[in-house]
Structure formats: structure tokens, C-alpha cells
Amino acid sequence: MTQLTGTELTRSLIAFDTISPPGNEADCARHIAGLLEPAGFRITWHDWQPGRPNLIATLPATETATRDAIVYSGHLDTVPLGRAEWGFDPFAGQISDGRLYGRGSSDMKSGVAACIMAGLALAREPVRQAEVRLIFSAAEETGCEGALGLAGRPDLLGSCAALIVAEPTDNRPFVGHKGALWLSLVHRGVTAHGSMPEKGRNAILAACASIETLRGFDFGVTAHPVMGGPSLNVGTMSAGMNVNSVPDLARVGVDIRSTVGQSNAGIRDALAAALDDGVEIATLTDMDHVYTDPDDPWMKRVFATVAEVTGTAPEIETATYFTDASVLKPAMGDPATLIMGPGAMAMAHQTDEYCETALMDPCIEVFTRLGRAHIL
Numbered sequence: 598m599t600q601l602t603g604t605e606l607t608r609s610l611i612a613f614d615t616i617s618p619p620g621n622e623a624d625c626a627r628h629i630a631g632l633l634e635p636a637g638f639r640i641t642w643h644d645w646q647p648g649r650p651n652l653i654a655t656l657p658a659t660e661t662a663t664r665d666a667i668v669y670s671g672h673l674d675t676v677p678l679g680r681a682e683w684g685f686d687p688f689a690g691q692i693s694d695g696r697l698y699g700r701g702s703s704d705m706k707s708g709v710a711a712c713i714m715a716g717l718a719l720a721r722e723p724v725r726q727a728e729v730r731l732i733f734s735a736a737e738e739t740g741c742e743g744a745l746g747l748a749g750r751p752d753l754l755g756s757c758a759a760l761i762v763a764e765p766t767d768n769r770p771f772v773g774h775k776g777a778l779w780l781s782l783v784h785r786g787v788t789a790h791g792s793m794p795e796k797g798r799n800a801i802l803a804a805c806a807s808i809e810t811l812r813g814f815d816f817g818v819t820a821h822p823v824m825g826g827p828s829l830n831v832g833t834m835s836a837g838m839n840v841n842s843v844p845d846l847a848r849v850g851v852d853i854r855s856t857v858g859q860s861n862a863g864i865r866d867a868l869a870a871a872l873d874d875g876v877e878i879a880t881l882t883d884m885d886h887v888y889t890d891p892d893d894p895w896m897k898r899v900f901a902t903v904a905e906v907t908g909t910a911p912e913i914e915t916a917t918y919f920t921d922a923s924v925l926k927p928a929m930g931d932p933a934t935l936i937m938g939p940g941a942m943a944m945a946h947q948t949d950e951y952c953e954t955a956l957m958d959p960c961i962e963v964f965t966r967l968g969r970a971h972i973l
């Protein structure tokens with residue numbers, strides 16, 4: 598049998614169409630379980646939805662565990678192909694000029710493959726003083742839904758000392774990411790004929806007042822030295838049936854990215870206090886920020902390991918996107934958390950998505966060394 602490589606494993610994962618919706622992660626997850634189980638992993642399934650399982654693979658400690666587990670994590674679903682025509686078959690895993698093409702190649706089947714390869718290497722260690730756990734979620738791309746399902750099952754999820762989420766970072770070690778709070782502000786008015794607006798109450802004008810409040814909104818926090826300050830974007834507005842009626846409904850969609858020192862619940866309360874009383878606030882997405890102090894001993898080890906493997910001392914940075922870590926970190930006892938993977942950040946969700954195959958082995962090496970240092 599030829600030696601399994603990270604790139605070949607990634608190709609085998611790309612061959613499964615896990616575009617979400619509908620996701621259909623089950624076959625891909627079973628393929629992964631089939632690799633891990635013979636190596637000594639215990640497989641646990643959590644059915645988030647029919648055909649959409651979360652997979653938890655646990656490699657037990659060989660003796661009494663002296664410390665809590667190390668966890669590697671990724672999601673198996675991908676985003677749709679988009680409207681533009683692809684130059685490469687999105688499921689064939691074609692390699693050209695050192696680039697492996699396919700939907701999910703960067704986000705994040707290469708990262709999932711790196712987790713599996715590291716897990717298989719750790720399974721060959723004769724002595725392990727801590728558990729190694731691999732968690733592969735369904736339905737991340739639609740708002741970490743699979744991970745949210747798992748968060749309600751602490752019996753399956755367990756706790757851990759260190760968490761690695763292998764989202765695309767071009768192998769840069771990110772110490773966290775901002776949170777996301779997506780709100781829909783609902784304004785209700787009273788409709789009337791457009792020739793007699795004084796008989797109605799205009800929901801669009803109420804929405805405009807809200808937008809003016811949002812434009813000047815002060816979050817009351819100073820910018821974090823690594824993550825920066827919070828941001829607020831008015832992303833959508835929908836209102837009005839026809840030009841000659843007073844609109845009685847106006848919705849404004851707001852995307853807030855929160856930073857260290859903020860809680861999403863606190864932001865929502867502050868906005869509710871600043872907006873007019875009649876404005877209803879519906880939460881669409883609520884993901885807390887993730888941050889581990891770069892001086893945390895495990896994070897220091899991460900930076901030293903990346904420097905050893907790549908030959909370059911990494912910068913201290915955070916990701917621009919949010920990940921399952923928003924859900925898993927608090928649910929697993931607030932472990933030190935690294936976001937790092939071989940996928941290209943710029944390629945996530947793109948037409949002709951690819952990952953650089955040269956980044957696979959260094960990522961697997963970093964993951965394996967971190968695992969070894971943790972379990973030995």
C-alpha cells in the first residue's frame with residue numbers, strides 16, 4: 598500500500614460533494630471514520646440532522662491521563678459553487694502547478710486532512726499521557742449549526758486543554774478572531790394611502806432614525822492591540838410594498854464584529870438602549886470572539902513550533918472570519934485555542950478554489966509536534 602499523504606487525503610475528501618445546503622456530510626464523515634477507527638480511535642456520532650452528523654474520534658491515553666485532551670477540529674461542509682463557471686472540476690481534486698483545485702480545498706478539507714494525518718501519527722506513539730480528539734462538524738458554513746448542536750451535548754464533546762481549528766490561514770498561527778453579532782432591526786408602522794401620509798406611521802422613516810443612531814454608535818471600548826476595535830455594518834434594508842403607500846414594515850440588517858473586552862449580550866443591550874423603544878431586535882447570528890493570550894504557555898509553544906517548522910517567526914495575528922471555535926471554546930472549558938490551517942484565506946468560497954500543496958506537510962508537522970509535546 599502506498600503511503601497516505603496529506604494531499605491525497607485532501608483529494609479524497611474533495612471527492613465528496615458536501616455543499617451546504619444540503620450538506621450531506623455523512624459519506625465524507627464515514628470515510629474519515631474508516632481511516633481513524635483501525636488506527637485506534639473510538640468513533641462517536643452525533644446526528645445534528647439526518648445525513649448530517651458531527652463526528653468525534655477519540656484516541657485514548659495509553660495510561661492514566663496526566664492532563665486534559667488536545668483537540669483538532671474542522672468542518673466538513675462547503676459553500677456552494679457560485680454562479681461563475683469553474684475552470685476545474687470542483688470535485689476531481691486536480692493538481693496543477695502545485696495547486697490542488699476543488700470546492701473545499703482551502704475551506705477546509707486540507708485542514709481536515711492535516712488534523713487526520715496528525716491524529717494518525719499520534720496514534721503510532723507507544724505512550725500517550727493525554728487523549729487526542731478529532732471533532733469534525735457539519736453545517737459550519739450556515740452559522741456553526743453543527744457545533745451548536747454539539748455544544749448541547751457536553752457528554753459527547755468533553756473538555757480539553759488545547760483546541761486547534763484548522764480553518765484556512767496559509768499556515769499562519771492565529772490566536773483568535775472577532776465575534777459576530779448579526780441583528781435584524783424590525784420597525785413597524787401603520788399603512789395609509791400615499792396621498793394621505795398623515796394618516797399613517799412610516800416604518801422607513803423609523804428605520805432611517807435607527808440607521809442614524811447606528812452611524813454614530815459608540816461601543817465604548819478601545820481598540821485591542823492585536824484584534825483591533827469592533828465594527829458595525831448596515832448590510833441590508835428591506836421595506837415598502839409600493840410607492841403610493843405608507844410602509845408599515847422596515848427591516849435593517851446589521852453586522853457587528855466584536856472584539857476582546859466585549860460580550861455580544863452587552864452590545865445588544867447597549868444598542869437596545871440607544872434605539873427608539875418601538876424597534877424590535879431579532880438576533881440572526883451570535884458568535885462570541887475567540888482570543889488566547891500570546892503569552893499563554895501553550896500558545897508560546899505554538900509560535901516556537903511554527904518557527905521551527907517553517908523557519909520564520911510568525912506575527913501575532915487574529916483571523917477576520919469567525920469559526921466553530923466561538924462555540925467549541927466555551928463549551929470545552931475555555932482551552933487555549935489556535936486557528937491555523939494549510940488552506941489559503943484568499944481562496945475560501947472562491948471560484949476555482951485551490952490550496953497550495955506545499956503547505957500541507959508543514960501544517961501536518963506543526964500539528965503532530967504540538968500533539969506529541971502535549972501527550973508525551
Ligand SMILES: [Zn+2]
Nearest residue numbers: 672704705764
Ligand atoms: Zn471554513
